[in-house]
Amino acid sequence: MDFSFDAISAEEYERLRSSYEPLTDALRTLIDVGIHTEVDDETVQEALTHLQQAAALLQRRQRDGRSTLRHADTGRPVAWANPAVGLRNAIAPPMIIEQEPDGSCWSEFTLGPAYEGPPGWVHGGICALVLDHILGEVASEGLLQPKFTGTISLRYLRGTPLGPLRAEAFVERSEGVKTFARGYLLDSEGATVEAEGVFIKPAWARDAG
Structure with a gap:
C-alpha cells in the first residue's frame, strides 16, 4: 500500500478556498435552518x-474518483472532505x-443543532x-507522518x-511504531470527555524508512 499526493500551490489553494469556503458555510446554514424551520408545506x-x-x-x-493533495508550502494534506476539518464538507x-x-x-x-444527541447536548459519537x-x-x-488509529478509548x-467548545491533545510517549496520545473535550467549565489512543505507523511507511 502506498499513498501518493499531488502538490497544490499556496496560490491555487487560496483561490479554491476563497471560492468554496462560502459555499460550505452556506450549506452549514442550510442544515441549521432546515432543522429549525416551521414554514408551511408550500x-x-x-x-x-x-x-x-x-x-x-x-x-x-464533478471529480472522477478521489484526489489527494498536499499543500506545497506546508507539506500538510489538503483535507477537503474530512468530517472534522474538511473545508468543503x-x-x-x-x-x-x-x-x-x-x-x-x-x-x-462551535457545535450547533446538527450535532445534537440528547436535547441541548452534543451526540457522544x-x-x-x-x-x-x-x-x-x-x-x-500535524498529519506530516502517517499514523492511523489503532485503538481509542x-x-x-x-x-x-x-x-462553544475546545479540544486539546498531546503525545504521552512513543514506543517503536506506536504513538500514545491523550486529549480532552472541554466547555467553559472544564473537561467533558477525555480520550486516549494508540496510533500506529503503517507497514508501508515503515518499509519506506
Missing part, C-alpha cells in the same frame, strides 16, 4: 425546488487545528469524532453542551 416545496436547481448546477462538473464544524511549539495541539469551535481527529493530528505531527465525564 414554502417547503418552493425551497426544495431551489435546492434541486442548486444541486443540478453543482453537478455540472458542510458536516465538519469545522475544526481549525492550532499547533504549539511543544507538539501539543488544540482547536476551538460526535465527541468521539472530534477527539479521534485531534489525537490523530498530534500523533502524526473515551471516558464521558459529563454531558457536552451544544455551543
Whole structure:
C-alpha cells in the first residue's frame, strides 16, 4: 500500500478556498435552518425546488474518483472532505487545528443543532469524532507522518453542551511504531470527555524508512 499526493500551490489553494469556503458555510446554514424551520408545506416545496436547481448546477462538473493533495508550502494534506476539518464538507464544524511549539495541539469551535444527541447536548459519537481527529493530528505531527488509529478509548465525564467548545491533545510517549496520545473535550467549565489512543505507523511507511 502506498499513498501518493499531488502538490497544490499556496496560490491555487487560496483561490479554491476563497471560492468554496462560502459555499460550505452556506450549506452549514442550510442544515441549521432546515432543522429549525416551521414554514408551511408550500414554502417547503418552493425551497426544495431551489435546492434541486442548486444541486443540478453543482453537478455540472464533478471529480472522477478521489484526489489527494498536499499543500506545497506546508507539506500538510489538503483535507477537503474530512468530517472534522474538511473545508468543503458542510458536516465538519469545522475544526481549525492550532499547533504549539511543544507538539501539543488544540482547536476551538462551535457545535450547533446538527450535532445534537440528547436535547441541548452534543451526540457522544460526535465527541468521539472530534477527539479521534485531534489525537490523530498530534500523533502524526500535524498529519506530516502517517499514523492511523489503532485503538481509542473515551471516558464521558459529563454531558457536552451544544455551543462553544475546545479540544486539546498531546503525545504521552512513543514506543517503536506506536504513538500514545491523550486529549480532552472541554466547555467553559472544564473537561467533558477525555480520550486516549494508540496510533500506529503503517507497514508501508515503515518499509519506506
